[in-house]
Amino acid sequence: MSGPTETKHTEVAVVGAGPAGLSAALAAAQAGVQVTLIDTYRQPGGQYYRQPAAELETLHPDSHQREGKDLWSKASGAGIELLAQTTVWGAFEGNQLALYGPESPPSLQAQAIILATGAYERIAAFPGWTLPGVMTTGAAQTLLKEQRILPGRRVVLAGTGPLQMVVAAGLVQAGAEVVAVLEGSRPLRKVLRRPWDFVTALWGQWSRMSEGLSSQLTLRRARVPFHTGWGVIAAHGQGEVTEVTIAQLDDEWRPIAATSRRVACDTLCCNYGFIPATELARLLGADCEWRPAHGVFVPVRDEDLATSAPGVYTVGDGAGVGGGPLALIEGQIAGLAAAAQVKANGSDGGDTTSIREQMVGLRAALRRERRFQKLYAGLFTPGPGVDELAELDTIVCRCEEVTREEISEAVRLGADTLDAVKALTRCGMGNCQGRVCGSLVAAAVAQEIGHPRAEVGQFRVRPPIFPIPLAALKPVDDEAASILQGGGIAR
Amino acid sequence: MTKSRKMEAPVVIVGAGIVGGAIAYYLTQRGLKPVVLEKSAIGAEASARSAGGVRAQCRDRLERLLAMASIKLWEGLEAELDFDMEYVQGGNIRLAASEERLAGLAAEAQEELADGLVVEMWDRDELRRRAPYLSYMFIGAKYCATDGVANPILSTWAFAVAARRAGASILTHTEAIGVETQGGHVTSVLARGRDGEFAIETPLLIHAGGAYTPQLGQTLGIHIPVEPARNFIGVTQRVPPFFTEFVSSHDMRIYFRPARAGHVHVGGVLVTANTLDRSVPAEGLAHLSRIGLMAPALGNTNFLRAWAGTLAMTPDRLPIIGPVEGIRGYLLAAGFSGHGFCLGPIVGKLLSEWVVDGESSMALDELSLSRFA
Numbered sequence: 001m002s003g004p005t006e007t008k009h010t011e012v013a014v015v016g017a018g019p020a021g022l023s024a025a026l027a028a029a030q031a032g033v034q035v036t037l038i039d040t041y042r043q044p045g046g047q048y049y050r051q052p053a054a055e056l057e058t059l060h061p062d063s064h065q066r067e068g069k070d071l072w073s074k075a076s077g078a079g080i081e082l083l084a085q086t087t088v089w090g091a092f093e094g095n096q097l098a099l100y101g102p103e104s105p106p107s108l109q110a111q112a113i114i115l116a117t118g119a120y121e122r123i124a125a126f127p128g129w130t131l132p133g134v135m136t137t138g139a140a141q142t143l144l145k146e147q148r149i150l151p152g153r154r155v156v157l158a159g160t161g162p163l164q165m166v167v168a169a170g171l172v173q174a175g176a177e178v179v180a181v182l183e184g185s186r187p188l189r190k191v192l193r194r195p196w197d198f199v200t201a202l203w204g205q206w207s208r209m210s211e212g213l214s215s216q217l218t219l220r221r222a223r224v225p226f227h228t229g230w231g232v233i234a235a236h237g238q239g240e241v242t243e244v245t246i247a248q249l250d251d252e253w254r255p256i257a258a259t260s261r262r263v264a265c266d267t268l269c270c271n272y273g274f275i276p277a278t279e280l281a282r283l284l285g286a287d288c289e290w291r292p293a294h295g296v297f298v299p300v301r302d303e304d305l306a307t308s309a310p311g312v313y314t315v316g317d318g319a320g321v322g323g324g325p326l327a328l329i330e331g332q333i334a335g336l337a338a339a340a341q342v343k344a345n346g347s348d349g350g351d352t353t354s355i356r357e358q359m360v361g362l363r364a365a366l367r368r369e370r371r372f373q374k375l376y377a378g379l380f381t382p383g384p385g386v387d388e389l390a391e392l393d394t395i396v397c398r399c400e401e402v403t404r405e406e407i408s409e410a411v412r413l414g415a416d417t418l419d420a421v422k423a424l425t426r427c428g429m430g431n432c433q434g435r436v437c438g439s440l441v442a443a444a445v446a447q448e449i450g451h452p453r454a455e456v457g458q459f460r461v462r463p464p465i466f467p468i469p470l471a472a473l474k475p476v477d478d479e480a481a482s483i484l485q486g487g488g489i490a491r
Numbered sequence: 492m493t494k495s496r497k498m499e500a501p502v503v504i505v506g507a508g509i510v511g512g513a514i515a516y517y518l519t520q521r522g523l524k525p526v527v528l529e530k531s532a533i534g535a536e537a538s539a540r541s542a543g544g545v546r547a548q549c550r551d552r553l554e555r556l557l558a559m560a561s562i563k564l565w566e567g568l569e570a571e572l573d574f575d576m577e578y579v580q581g582g583n584i585r586l587a588a589s590e591e592r593l594a595g596l597a598a599e600a601q602e603e604l605a606d607g608l609v610v611e612m613w614d615r616d617e618l619r620r621r622a623p624y625l626s627y628m629f630i631g632a633k634y635c636a637t638d639g640v641a642n643p644i645l646s647t648w649a650f651a652v653a654a655r656r657a658g659a660s661i662l663t664h665t666e667a668i669g670v671e672t673q674g675g676h677v678t679s680v681l682a683r684g685r686d687g688e689f690a691i692e693t694p695l696l697i698h699a700g701g702a703y704t705p706q707l708g709q710t711l712g713i714h715i716p717v718e719p720a721r722n723f724i725g726v727t728q729r730v731p732p733f734f735t736e737f738v739s740s741h742d743m744r745i746y747f748r749p750a751r752a753g754h755v756h757v758g759g760v761l762v763t764a765n766t767l768d769r770s771v772p773a774e775g776l777a778h779l780s781r782i783g784l785m786a787p788a789l790g791n792t793n794f795l796r797a798w799a800g801t802l803a804m805t806p807d808r809l810p811i812i813g814p815v816e817g818i819r820g821y822l823l824a825a826g827f828s829g830h831g832f833c834l835g836p837i838v839g840k841l842l843s844e845w846v847v848d849g850e851s852s853m854a855l856d857e858l859s860l861s862r863f864a
Contacts, residue, residue, distance in 0.1 A: 098773055470727075
């Protein structure tokens with residue numbers, strides 16, 4: 001086996017090179033500690049700063065791509081080591097991360113770990129959602145931003161949140177026909193109910209608002225229909241999507257049957273918000289709590305953004321979805337806190353006063369961003385109807401092809417926990433390891449056994465959290481090799 | 492909150508693993524309606540976390556006879572319980588990488604054949620011919636065609652569901668916390684569930700609590716020499732099916748077997764002693780990657796999942812089954828030391844005979860707790 005084989009030691013390990021991870025790495029490095037940044041992709045930036053593929057770099061980058069590039073050039077200038085194309089597949093005792101990547105050591109031990117693992121897109125299991133041509137809005141965005149590929153010619157977008165509009169505008173600019181953008185929520189109605197809250201929360205969010213307005217303008221010019229309080233309730237087609245059924249939704253996001261009608265398209269993009277990726281945090285022992293306003297579990301954190309696991313911090317969308325600007329501030333706070341922690345334990349006296357001073361100003365900015373985060377969640381968190389669209393034969397876990405009916409059947413047999421349903425039906429046991437289906441299955445189990453979603457919990461997390469090649473694992477001793485060399489080899 | 496509920500049962504069983512479930516099921520077939528107390532969910536503990544091996548070969552003689560009788564039951568179980576348990580008699584290969592190991596297996600084969608268990612000794616050429624997917628490091632093997640595997644989760648559930656259907660009452664998330672006796676005879680079992688504590692009046696307690704058995708014994712003043720130990724299993728991504736056997740090597744300290752969906756389950760022939768910890772250690776997965784040396788075709792696949800389970804180890808690695816001297820109405824079925832999954836059905840059947848007929852059709856005396864006295 002080639003490549004380094006020993007455990008590497010670092011002062012601060014940052015997992016994930018999106019806005020939160022880049023800013024954490026930069027802040028820690030500028031505070032004078034050794035930083036190792038790990039990311040799955042070839043280029044740092046994450047989804048928010050998603051960079052064009054290297055072969056397409058000469059094409060005009062958008063403002064996020066430029067911002068991401070700037071941030072990375074600052075970070076690499078500050079002496080951060082980047083382990084790119086590297087998967088963190090496990091976390092073990094003593095803040096040890098198990099790595100898999102072409103240039104990476106098999107394991108990395110750090111005094112402090114900052115998790116900036118981002119979020120997954122939340123999906124809905126409506127009839128037909130597994131048809132080719134149905135994808136998440138983020139997947140369409142990746143195709144557009146990184147590969148400059150149109151996902152289809154006639155696109156419907158459904159779900160909730162500003163990402164829908166941003167991607168719809170991108171699709172229009174790239175030449176697609178956007179048939180409709182369906183926003184399940186009714187944001188305007190909510191704003192008019194408590195206008196002052198929104199003015200204060202939006203004050204200072206100029207770049208966000210200008211991005212939103214420019215998307216709106218693009219969509220208006222192209223005369224793209226934009227409906228609030230509407231959603232997709234089924235996708236249809238033989239072998240690929242050719243039509244979707246849309247309907248008006250009530251305040252609980254339940255479709256109003258009389259309003260449903262069919263719309264022709266070749267692509268359906270869906271996004272119902274985001275689910276923080278907390279697997280590593282949980283493997284490292286961080287406690288999580290249910291956040292009803294967002295409908296997700298998030299790690300419990302203190303004011304330094306440290307989790308309940310010693311030396312483990314978590315920032316950005318992986319700690320509770322709040323978007324790029326919040327991620328940048330959280331990253332700085334945790335980067336400084338981790339640096340202070342390392343220095344306090346170090347031999348050089350451990351004076352961290354100046355670091356702590358820097359953190360004061362950041363906390364004010366954090367409060368402002370959190371106001372916006374709260375407003376955002378109030379506007380764009382789906383109602384319970386989104387989890388009730390599956391029919392009996394609708395697949396809920398696509399890796400193992402488990403239907404909604406099989407979940408009911410497992411509960412009928414006596415499965416009374418999420419893990420018992422998983423064990424009986426195999427849902428969540430496939431290649432996605434529950435990342436795609438986890439919230440769908442948990443919602444179905446909550447409906448079946450009549451417990452609140454918070455009590456149903458999440459799938460248990462175990463290493464490997466991503467599929468890991470056997471060849472990447474090195475046996476603990478050389479006994480196997482000695483057997484191979486000893487008697488018993490036929491020649 | 493404490494609710495005072497009064498329950499009665501002809502038999503209380505502690506533990507709804509495959510042993511407890513089988514005891515409950517076979518009791519219902521003899522007309523009794525037992526109550527089963529399960530501290531977690533059905534299929535959450537060792538039975539469902541096991542490798543699912545259903546094998547008679549390579550066992551101590553006492554266990555061999557039980558396993559042979561159990562496999563006769565296994566052959567009809569899916570029809571009898573009306574449940575898909577993914578049971579396949581795909582054969583069991585025990586490998587040798589040294590002449591010494593091979594000689595040991597050959598001697599064992601003589602004993603097994605004498606007991607009526609049909610096994611074959613394979614030399615190197617026969618191994619190549621019968622299992623070409625195995626590495627050249629192995630020089631021979633012992634093979635038993637009637638051995639096989641079942642899905643451990645579905646099998647554990649199969650007994651629980653069938654027992655419930657036939658009138659047994661299985662209380663999950665309900666822990667047995669005490670036993671009351673009068674004049675040396677069990678009179679009731681104390682339990683704690685989600686709604687509080689309660690007592691069940693019963694003349695008979697059968698304790699199949701796996702690694703958690705000693706605690707309740709202690710409340711009766713009995714020392715049950717069962718200690719927990721950790722073992723772990725890794726699962727590969729799906730591969731096109733290319734073998735049916737449960738394969739193991741004590742030279743490599745690895746076993747593996749195919750699952751119906753196409754995954755391969757890989758386990759270590761090694762345990763971490765004296766722990767209830769169920770996390771999978773980093774070096775554990777690394778150990779399991781030796782599968783790539785044993786079956787080179789699997790060298791390019793990925794591990795998808797891994798889990799650990801808690802074995803119940805006894806000093807002689809044989810189970811403790813049967814009545815306990817000094818306390819009438821208290822029976823044990825525990826300490827299976829990692830070999831219990833296959834034996835579950837026969838132990839359930841024999842203990843149901845003991846309860847109803849006063850004796851079992853196969854003698855269990857040598858497995859009683861008193862052997863440690």
